[in-house]
Amino acid sequence: MAASSIAARPGIVLEHRPWWRSRMTIVAAIVGAMVICHLTLSRTLSWPDSLVWHSLTHYLDNIQNWLAAESAKTDPNFAYRLIHWISSGLDALVRWLYHLLSSWLTWPGTTLLGGLLAWRFGGRRAAVIMVGSFASFAALGLWDDSMQTLALMLVAVALSLLVGVPLGIVAGRSDRFNGLITPVLDAMQIVPAFAYLMPVVIFFSVGPAAAVITTMVYSVPPAVRITALGIRSVPANTVEAALALGSTKRQLLWKVQLPLARRLLLLSVNQTILFALSMVVIAGLINTEGGLGAPVTNGLNSDPALAILAGVAIVVMAIALDRVTEAIAERTDTAKRHLDVAGRKRARLATGAVFLSIAVAAILGHLLSAGSAYTRWTAQDWLRTQVQNALDYVQKPTTFLFKDITNPVGNFLVAHMLQPLDTFLVETPWFITLAGLAAIAFVLSGLRPATTTILMFALIGAIGEWQDAMDTFSQVLVATAIAVAIGIVLGVLAAEIPWVSRAIRPVNDVLQTLPQLVYVIPFVYIFPISYVPGLIASVLYAFPVVVRLVERGVRDVAPETVEAAGAFGATRLQTLVKVKIPLARDAIMLGINQGIIMVLAVVVIAGLVGSGALGYAVAAGLQRGQFGIGVVASIAILAMGIALDRVTRGNRSAAKGGRS
Amino acid sequence: MRQSASSNGHRHSGPPLIKADGIWKIFGRNADKVVGTPDADLPRSELRAKTGCVAAVRDVSFDVYPGEVFVVMGLSGSGKSTLVRTLIRLIEPTAGRIELDGRDVTAASHDELLQLRRHTSSMVFQHFGLLAHRTVLDNVAFGLEVQGVSKAQRHARAGEVLKLVGLEDAASQFPSELSGGMQQRVGLARAFAVDPKVLLYDEPFSALDPLIRRDMQDEVIRLQEETGKTTVFITHDLPEALRLGDRIAIMRDGRIVQLGTPEELVGSPADEYVENFVRDIPRSHVLTLRWIMREARAGEEDGPRLDVATTVRNAVPVIASSERPCCAVDDGRIVGVVDKDAVLTAIAGEE
């Protein structure tokens, strides 16, 4: 073991290039050249109108019209009927589940259902968390919305697993299929949710079905990936032993691979739930039947305090489901729990008792006419007043917080970072910008990513989104720079100092379970300055990932290498700067890659709250039913996502290739 | 090099149970285009440089007779694991023919192959390959379970076999709760539970401590004596090979460089490679009287009698204390004589 890891390490040879050939210097030179062009050339050379494909919007509107026409016919064609069948089926499923939770079980029954199931499979702590979360939905006065969201999430999660787990099993057993599906999954996760809202709405119109599909696009990939990982993590010698005894493929799957992949399968359930929940708010935009997303989005302008309460409810739901599924995964591990015959019988009795008491609670609920949704004695009004007071305080121009912190910081960000960059990108002649970006992509990651960059940005220009895209792009760049800077500093500190790591972890956990838009809400009030809320929200959303990857990268540097550096008398700082950070380069690059994609996702969502640009076009398209416009902006977001991903990811593979 | 297994006195009952004839295994793209061309005879590294293929097993043939323990020995990477896996097509051989219990494995259909793996052979692995989510009892019963044997029956049988390996108290434990040696006992029990005709061991004790390894070898010898199973045993440890094997095949770079009884290997190594292996083995511990005896001359039949399979070491006290050359007998018949000179030469050859 030790021998192989020592043997593997010396392969890492850091590049030694003269300073004038270092990548950063070349990039700086390119940027310098772009600035010179920007200053000297005429400033009116934005993407030429003659190069824009104006009729695209028109064609897209036609698709919508075609669908509308088909729906009016008495005998619509097959494609329409299929879409309609899926859409109405999903609608019915979500509605049915909502009715089950709400009108049939009523709130006492539902609470008991959640609590007792958590108790039976996850233990006492899980039950307390579950009941606590239901109690807080009630206390927040958001019971009904919470049940809507819960129903939607359960359907989306169940379907994601239904689709994702079998695909993951196939991907786990076949390298070819794995190779085919991986880029598809990548694409599903790179594309900001905002970009596929429009197409989904066109095909499924607004309602639960569209919300389920939107959620699934995001929550199927983790189900597939983690399941495949689980199948692949089954030790090869165990598989071989089972085959040697004459197992068929099917016996191998059911008796060996699935049971041994159990932990990861349950993790895939857990992750699918969290991914699905992070889409609640966005799904709320296109689900007209209530849920926690609606108060968030509507409340942003009209009732911010309520929006924040709904945000809290979402967070509570996310944390509760996360902890409970984790507890269940832990407790039902057969290799850890020895159940004799009596124990098994007791467990079965307990399960029976659970369902009996749920039935009793539901019947009692009906008899005592407890009402389907909990409405009595909520703390909503009181909480709203408190939150509103806090918001008022934050926004009052005379307070210390506003006058001395948020206002100057916000203004600085806008005046000295966002605006100059935006002006630079928008007003530099388009061909200079395009050539400069491609050259940077080439220097950073090679020919193919550079080609992708040219194609994608040309596409953005051709569909007439150049200006908005440059706007969004400047926000993404600034936010990524800040997130990566914070992430690297904190990540390195966390890797070096144990208590920093301990302090950061829970913060990271919470930040990562929050749905994207929930971040934005508070900052709309705390930093009510043009693009700043979106900017800060995207930094907050992205930096935990950078921290985590950097921390792991720095930690994972081989102890032998660190020891050797110490033996040569390197100080701790020298070891860090000269050994650990350079060796953690791959992890840091991966952090930048993930960070930039997450920033893009939030920056476009922030279009909803006034960050303008591409996100605004999608939001406007949604709200006013201008589908063509929305879809065109979506395509631009998608193109930018692909370009950014390829350029930052290409760097990773280039770094690997250069070393081996 | 003396061939033929009959020279060690081991008696074959009937035709071979395992017949391997010209097996090749080449990993890599276009592997099937290498066999039969001059490329196939290139050294491994050259073949790899030229075609990108790795020749793991090259033109290997051998027969294993019922009740025999056939050991395959070689350095790591010499192709032993690949060879043993081709026998039940856990790895598809690139060329060659394999017969197991009279059936052609290479031509077997998917179902025939399953039946073969279920009823004819069993395998014990270096890293145990136990199912972490099942109790010891269910691990041992696994082979019967995939055959479709009812739960009560397979648990009864698994219990029996666990007793055989001395693990009856661990039946309800999980593999992770057992020591390495105990885990491999479970592996042994699992292999024996289906009562196979052929047992395949792939370096089963390499992952164990030396002391436990010795214990486990004793266990295998005991089980072998009790059940008389035909066995193919892979190892890279020569003492282990000599202890267990009726015949030993030594592999190098995918080929068998020598195949013979322990004393044939020790007494007349085929080349430097084998010689390096056997150099440190005390010859007198392995060579038997058969190896050093000469024709009996008239009048020599009255010396002390010793079985022809006695090792030189064990014969020394008798021969040393006798004035006359010692007679080697096989089945009550004198087949040769051994004098002090022969013994001294055999022992001297050790240095």
Ligand SMILES: Nc1ncnc2c1ncn2[C@@H]1O[C@H](COP(=O)(O)OP(=O)(O)O)[C@@H](O)[C@H]1O
């Ligand atoms: N699946 C495989 N693909 C390519 N090469 C392999 C594969 N399995 C084994 N080899 C190669 O075949 C050779 C023999 O391997 P193996 O049979 O495992 O040797 P041993 O068991 O004697 O250590 C080695 O050089 C090994 O690298």
Ligand SMILES: [Mg+2]
């Ligand atoms: Mg091996």
